[in-house]
Amino acid sequence: MTLGIEVTADSLMNEYLGKTEKRRTLKEVFEDHNHEMAMLVGKDFSKMTLLRYQTALRHIEQFMREKYNISDIDIKKIDHLFLTDYDFFLRSVRKCSNNSAVKYIKNLNKIVKICLANGWIINDPFANFKATVKEIDRVCLTEDEIDRLEQTSFANERLQRVKDIFLFSCYTGLA
Known part of the structure; x- marks a missing residue:
């Protein structure tokens, strides 16, 4: 499976005629989100929330490099397989616990929801994707x-x- 730009007769003709629409990429949207969030730290967001989104972006960048040998991906190419592969990557390569992996997936979900709200993508790749937080029994001191x-x-x-x-x-x- 290749996650690069799809080349078709129509896409070549549109490119030649200068009728290309601006392609949005996951990394670009994620970076814009993080930049806006950084400007709102202390007002709407905590510094730790920003740090979590920055870490999520680094994990996604590493995932795309290692799994697909790409540095970025068109947001229209994000599908259920991409999400399940990313979830597996978080749990296996990054060795995240279930709840940590779910938090990083939720960070990605927020970025996808931004794309949906702006009409940059039509289908929600998270529609049939389930990630559940597990209750942790914390031991307290007596x-x-x-x-x-x-x-x-x-x-x-x-x-x-x-x-x-x-x-x-x-x-x-x-x-």
């Missing part, structure tokens, strides 16, 4: 474990400060 930690004294001042900050987060619920 009161006895917290008490023992509180009674522990460290000779290293840095470790003592880390302990104090950790205990403060335990008692206040702050991350």
Whole structure:
């Protein structure tokens, strides 16, 4: 499967006559989104949200290079196979956990929704694609474990400060 530009008699004729429509690429739309998001950090978005979208873009770039040997792709070429291949890439090559892979897929979904809203693509490649977040059972410290930690004294001042900050987060619920 080649994900480059499809060459047909019509596309050649339109190119020759100068009737080409502007092709939008995934990387271009993603970069525009990230640029706009960067300007809204502190207003509408947190710095960590921007960082996640920047990381998602890097993962997609690596995926396209390694899987299809391309640096970018026309957004009209994104289909269900592309999504399943990307999901597999995240889980196998990038070694993402289920929930991390789902978050990166959701980042891509937002970019696809921008393309749909602007009429740049007609069909939603995510229409039959399912990605579900799994509930994670987090183990909490018992009161006895917290008490023992509180009674522990460290000779290293840095470790003592880390302990104090950790205990403060335990008692206040702050991350």
